[in-house]
Amino acid sequence: MSNFVVNAVAREDEGKGASRRLRREGLVPGILYGGDKRKKPAAISVQNNELVKMLADNTFFSSILTLKLDDKEEQVIIKDLQRHPSKPTVLHADFQRITKTNKIKITVPISFAGFEKSAASKAACKFAAEKNTVEILCLPSDLPESVEVNLSACQSDQVLHLSDISLPAGVEIVALRRGEDHDQGIGYVYAPRGARAAK
Known part of the structure; x- marks a missing residue:
């Protein structure tokens, strides 16, 4: 498995306006969900340039990723990705937490x-x-x-x-x-x- 590290930051502002602001700052709005039932979905953002660089490696999509958020690391997979039709920009990214016992x-x-x-x-x-x-x-x-x-x-x-x-x-x-x-x-x-x- 490839060893990809995604650096994420928690975000509180949600909605289309907030997402547009993030994109202007070179950030990709995203969501982190799944895994342990006690863990709630978390709104996050990641650096567009970092994400685009990782996406250039096709194994990114079939790998277990390490997502760093609030000084904690979680094992995740990429579940959905929305790209800009003509620019090297990711519009939104969904990450799913994984556990050892869940397929x-x-x-x-x-x-x-x-x-x-x-x-x-x-x-x-x-x-x-x-x-x-x-x-x-x-x-x-x-x-x-x-x-x-x-x-x-x-x-x-x-x-x-x-x-x-x-x-x-x-x-x-x-x-x-x-x-x-x-x-x-x-x-x-x-x-x-x-x-x-x-x-």
Whole structure:
């Protein structure tokens, strides 16, 4: 897991006017919620420049983050992010506290490996990925940096689905918990134009 530290400050002013003032000062309004039932949601702000810098690393979204607030540290994940459509500015950020015993839903990258060893590759076929992330459910201690699809057994014209993802122990795919009808395609093998004729 990546070690990201988010420095936050508690804020008392809420509402659109207060949020606009914060953004003019280079701050991102946010909310911290969840975790222990005794802990209430907290309105916070973080430095936009610091947050944008961390967002440049794709693993930020699939990592457990350390949020520092009022001289205390909490383990959190990023749950929602609103970005400006044209500027390098975050408009709002939601952070969810985590606990060791509660499972979390989080989106992690999908890595595809081994296609070059497949029969499809040897037949001059190519692989195209349709999804590069997937939402999983697991305990924080079981959170993988990514999940993998082994393509070494791929055949020509094969379609890969969520159920083809190799999952570590304790990790589930959220969509598949809803049933087989939600086993979406994540990639497919195809023959480039001219490849068939060249056989």
